[in-house]
Structure formats: structure tokens, C-alpha cells
Amino acid sequence: MVIRNKMKLFLLITLFFISYPLFSQQNRENQNFKISGTVIDLNSSAPLEFTNIVLFSSTDSTQVSGTVTGRNGIFELNNIKSGNYFIRISFIGYDNYTADIKLSNNIDLGKIYLAPESIGINDVVVSGERAPISYEIDRKVINVGENFSASSGTAVDILENVPSVTVDIEGNVSLRGSSNFKVLIDGRPSILDPADALQQIPASSIENIEIITNPSAKYDPEGTSGIINVILKKSKNQGISGVFELNGGLKDKYGGEAITDYKGESFQANLGLNYNNRNFGGTQTERRWTNDGSKTSYYNSDGISSRGMENFGIRGSVSLDLGERRTLLLGSRYGTRSHFGNSSLDYTEWNSLNTSQLNLLNNSLDERSGTNFTIFANYNHPFERKGHQLTAEIDYRSGTSNEENIYRLLNGTDILNGQINLEEGPGKELEAKIDYTLPFESDARFEAGIDSELEFDVERTGMLNFDSASGSFIRDPLFDKDVSYNKQEIAIYSMYSDKLGKFGYQIGFRTEHTGRQIELNNQNQSFTIDKWDYFPSAHISYEIAPGHQMMTSYTKRINRPRGWELEPFETWTDAYSVRVGNPALLPEYIDSYEFGYQTLLGKSVLSAEAYYRITNNRIERIQSVYSDKVTRQSVDNIGQDYALGTELFFNFDPVNKWNVNLMANLYDYRIEGLLYGESFSRKSFNWNIRFNNTIKIGESTQIQFNANYNSPSVSAQGKREGFVYANIAVRQELLDNMLTATLQVRDLFGTAKYEYTNQSFDFYNYRYSHMESPVVMLNLRFNFNNYKSRDRENRNDDMPGAGEEF
Secondary structure: OOHHHHHHHHHHHHHHHHHHHHHHHHHHHHHHEEEEOOOOOOOOOOOOOOOEEEEOOOOOEEEEEEEEEOOOEEEEEEEEEEEEEEEEEEEEEEOOOOEEEEEEEOOEEEEEEEEEEEEOOOEEEEEOOOOOEEEEEOOOEEEHHHHHOOOOOOOHHHHHHOHHHHHHOOOOEEEEOOOOEEEEEEEEEEOHHHHHHHHHHHHHHEEEEEOOOOOOOOOOOEOOOEEEEEEEEEOOEEEEEEEEEEEEEOOOOEEEEEEEEEEEEEEEHHHHHHHEEEEEEEEEEEEEEEEOOOOOEEEEEEEEEEEEEEEEEEEEEEEEEHHHHHEEEEEEEEEEEEEEEEEEEEEEOOOOOOOOOOOEEEEEEEEEEEEEEEEEEEEEEEEEOOEEEEEEEEEEEEEEEEEEEEEEEOOOOOEEEEEEEEEEEEEEEEEEEEEEEEEOOOOOOOEEEEEEEEEEEEEEEEEEEEEEEOOOEEHHHHHEOOOOOOOEEEEEEEEEEEOHHHHHEEEEEEEEEEEEEEEOOOOOEEEEEEEEEEEEEEEEEEEEEEEEEEEEEEEEEEOOOHHHHOOOOOOEEEOEEEEEEEOOOOOOOEEEEEEEEEEEEEEEEEEEEEEEEEEEEEEEEEEEEEEEEEEEEEEEEEEEEEEEEEEEEEEEEEOOOOOEEEEEEEEEEEEEEEOOOOEEEEEEEEEEEEEEEEEEEEOEEEEEEEEEOOOOOEEOOOEEEOOEEEEEEEEEEEEEEOOEEEEEEEEOOOOOOOEEEOOOOOHHHHHHHEEEOOOOEEHHHEEHHHHHOOOOOOHHHOOOOOOOOO
């Protein structure tokens, strides 16, 4: 009996061990699993958003599932049955990644590194190029390395060939038709005005430029049309790296730059120096008249002009690994700038009561100079869960500004009229912010933060008039002004984002308190603002199919008046122009809507974006007659403007080794409101198109040709005419890519111009200028260690998970 019971127990145990694997295997076959991972750029270690993830069956190579990565480069494929598969991960301009997967449990592939495309053939490597533009849910990322026709210039020259941006012949930058935007450098603001900040950054220092036309609630909402974020170059891998550049051109143009980095296991430091000197000649024509009610005065001028700039900059940072993935970044930047313009114009004037003409010589000189200094500290504290982190940062920024305008009107050698206008002032800003990110399951996450900023500025103005009796310039105390600007801002924001199947969304809300005091120190006057503003944002994406993405967004923004626009007193800018500000100016409030579609057609990229922007309390600079031959510029909230348009981008290769990208921005612009107490409405259909070509000749030579056209555009009182220009450049790689020589010719055919007409019932002003062309520059760049392209013929073997079976 005992033996029988033991036999039964043995049979039951044996049956269990035989049937359990079969039962478990059947359950696993009926169970669904998850495949996840994170896609990273091999060079920059940055996550790659919108990377295509496609899973295929190993049996018949049919597609089983697919998705794209989120903002952090993270992807998930859910509800996948057990079995044998292979995964393909691809992003335009990068090598594909493939791996075999034997799925029987949830799998995390970890970090998957993609590198810029290249093909290894024995000992010869033909390097591919990254796509010149990539798209993320809230920004366009411009790969500056692909635009070598501007390598000897500044950030402004790079922006000539960037979607959403236009640059005129005088270097004035507009983002979707507006000159009101915010500039960030490595994500941090600058104390300089946007135009000065962009002119001071050499193109050779720039890694990428981010165009953020509809920023989320996380960002400062200042700026009508969005944000231009300039990302500076840094070393990618361990060791000592460096790049040295020299550039020179015809007619007093030269400069250079040096960047060096050290990167160890727990310590990284970088140092950059740059110096640039640029001088440009040109011609200028003006036709003007004013009517003061009793007569019409005419004054025309023709002659030569020049402008130039001299910039020096030094920057450095130290990054420390504090253990447990905590990092501390300390950095600083210092720069000096000097911009000048002068003209020598033959001047003719007469009036309707006396038609005899007086011929004079008008000499003028404008100089603007200053310094800027920034020091910052950034602390990053990650928690145990991936993506869960706290970041704290403090920035201190200071700067000085000095401006001098000298004007002389000569009859032969005698000075009939002369004036010197002065403006100077220091400024200081202190900003502290904390950002917190809490991820949930899948792609969901919550973000929140607080940002506080203090700003203190002083501006002093003065004027000296020429005294014919003494033959010298004498200061006029009536125009000595001393103004203090104190501003305090505090902002609180929160955002939530998630992905539901093919839908991704991000919603945010930001509230800001602004306290501002303007003190006229020598007149005992003050003007105060104390108010709260609210800024919602929403971004939605939908994946139609792998490689096909639709996105839409809404943001609210603000443009606060600043500088002379708030000064309630007269300041002479030259003998025929005076300006006056308005401390009662209201800020502009902007509602911005966007809808976009991006797709991959093989290795080609196609993008189409539609946008609609409404600006309330539109701030416009208004011109009127001040006195005989003198015009007055004031500023006021005149009403609203509207911009409805579309941006198109297409990047493709017509044939092997020839890359073309076409960019077009077409929009209907309308401005309406009250001017001189009367209703007005003006509109124009604006468009600009860029046609960029890059042709490879052999293994180490490239030619780039860029053509640009900007159509006419209107303002409340004026119209700017259209213009076209073309650039060409040749780049030659030498010494195994350690030395690069680039010859650039800008405005190849001499067609760039600035032509503007401003008029009303009592004045007319027409200006035409043409700068020196063509501009020829030679740039020499020497790379060592990590700044030199490396052979990655078999780099997939070093990537985590490559070639493994799961």
C-alpha cells in the first residue's frame, strides 16, 4: 500500500514537471509583452525625438508594430506576442540600427546610439551628412555644420538660410516677420538686445540653432514670434579636444577662434576664445520732404557709407560629477563689442518758398560699444526613476553700453550745423529658477517650476551743439536725462504630457507677476506697473504611420516695451531726427496657432507648417513732423496685426552626391487700428524662398550654392521693397579631415539692397542703400582629437544591445 502511494506520488510529480513547461509555454504564447528603449545621438549624447521604430517578424519580414520616440528619445512597443523578431531603428541622416529579438518577457533595450550616416569600404570612409533641419514637437533644430557658406560669419549669417527667419542687408533679423523675439545661448538669456547678441556669436562656435516659434509654458513668454536658441560647440568624448580657426577677407576683414575641451570620467572643462573684425563699404541715397503747414522743405542726399564691428569673447565652464548621477555645472562668459557706421553725403536742400538750392556736405559717425558678463551655476539632481529629476540654476548678467552720434553739416570747410548725441548706461540682471520633472508610467510626466528675475538698468543721455562763435561743441543741460529702470518678475509654471497610442499631448500653464518702476532721477517723476499675466500652452501630435507625423499647438506670448520706448522726454538722434517714448505703453499680447506635418520619403524630408498669429496692443514706431526739416519718432499702441501663412521645407538628393533643400515662407500680413486718431488698415502678401544646394566632388571637396529672395512688406506707415542675393562656397578637407579650408563669396551678383519708403500726409522719406559686394572670405579650421570625424565603420558592435539575442 505504501509502495502504491509512493508510485502515485512519483507519477504525479513526474506528470507535473512534464506538463508545467508545456502549460507555461502555452501561456507565454498567449501573453503580450513590451519592448522599450531610448535612442541617443552618439556624438552629442542627446535624445533623438521622432526616431522611427519598426518591429518585423523574423519568419516572413512582415511589419508587426511601429512607433516613434518621444521627447526623451524613449519608445515602447506594447501588446507584442512572444516570438522571434528583428527591430529597425532609423532617423534621417543617421545610420540605421537593427537587432534580433527573441521575445519571451518584457525587454528594455537600454540606450541605443545612432551615429551620422557613413559607409565603410575597407580603409576608405565616405562620411554622410546629417539632415540640415530636424523637427521636434515644439521646435526646429538647424544643423549648422551643413551650412559652411557662412562659416566665417556670425549667427546672423547662419540665420539667412534658416526656415522662419529673414535677414535684411543691414543684418536686421525677423522671426516670421517680427523683429520681437528672444535669444538664448545654450538655453540661457543674454543681457544684450537680440540683434547685438546674434552679431557677437561667431558662426564657427555654433553647433545647432533651435527655432521655437510656439514655446511651451516652461519658457519665458517674452517675444512676439518666439525664441532663437543658439547651442555652442562642446567636446563629445573623453580626452582633450580642440578646434582652431582663422578667417580673413578682402578690405579689412579678419578674425579667429579657439575652443578646447577636457573630458574625464567625473570632470569636464571647456574654454573658448574668439575675435572678429568686419568692415563693409557701401552707397546710400535719401529723398526727403516735410511740410510744417507753411512750406514744404526738401532735402536730398547721395554718397558713401560704411559700417563695421569688432567683437571679442571668452567663455568657459566646468562640469563636476558629484556621484549618484548628480552634476554641477559652473560657467562664465565675457565679451566686448564695438559697432560703428559713418557716411559722407552730398546734401542738397531747398523749400517751396525759396527754390534756390543749397549744396552742403553731411558727415556723420555713429559708434556703439559695451561689455557683457555672465556667470551661472546649474545643479542637476536625478532620482531613482529614469527621468525623475530636480534642476536648480542661478544666473548673474551685467553689461555696459555707450553710444555716440556725431553729425556735421559743412559748407565748404565751414561747419553750419553740428551735434553730438550721447547715451550710456550699465545694466544688471539676476535670475534664479528651479525645475522639477516627475515621470509616470509609459510616456506620461509632470513638470513644474518657479523662475524669479530682477533687473536694474540706468540710462543717461545728453546732447552737445556746435557753437560757431567758439568753434566747439557745447553741452545743452536741457537734454541731460538720467533714468533708472527696476523690474521684478516671478513666474510659476506647470505642464503635463502623455502619449495615448498614436496621440501625444502636452498642456501647460504659466503665470507671471511683473513689477516695474521707471524713475526720472533729475525730474522727480516715476511710472509704475504692478500686474499679473497668464500664459497657457498646448501641443498635440499624431502619428499617422511610422515616419508620418502631424502636430498642432497654441501658445500665448507677451512683448513688453523697454529702453527708449518708455522714456517720456525728447532725445535727438541726429540734426534732423528726434525721438520720444511713452511710459504708458501697454505690452503686446500674442495668440499663436500652428499646425504642421512632417514625413520621410525614403531619405528625403518633407515638412509643411501653417500658422496664424494675432498681436493685440500692437506697438508701432510712428513718425511725424516735429519742425521745419525735422521729423519726430514716437511710439504707441495702435491696434492689432495679423499674420496667416505657411512654411514649406523639402530636403532631397536629385542624384548621388547632390543635396537640395528648398525652404519657403508665405504669409498674408495685415495691420489695422488708429493712427493720428483715424482708422487705418494696410496689408501685404509676404513671401521668401531659399534654394540651397550642396554638391560633393570626390571624397573631400564640396560646393554649396544658396539663393534667397525676400518679398516686399508693409508697416503702419512704410513699405520695404524686396531683394534677392546668392552665396557660394567651396570646402576642402585636408590632412585626413584634420584641416578644413573654406572659400566663401557672399552676395555673389551684388543684388542685395535695402530700399524703404516711409510717408504720411506731412512727410516723405525714401532710403536706398547698397553694401559692398561680393564679400570674399577664407576660413581655415584645424581639428584635433574629438572634434575630428572618427571612423565608425563597425561602430554598431560597440553599441549596447547590438548583435545580441534577447
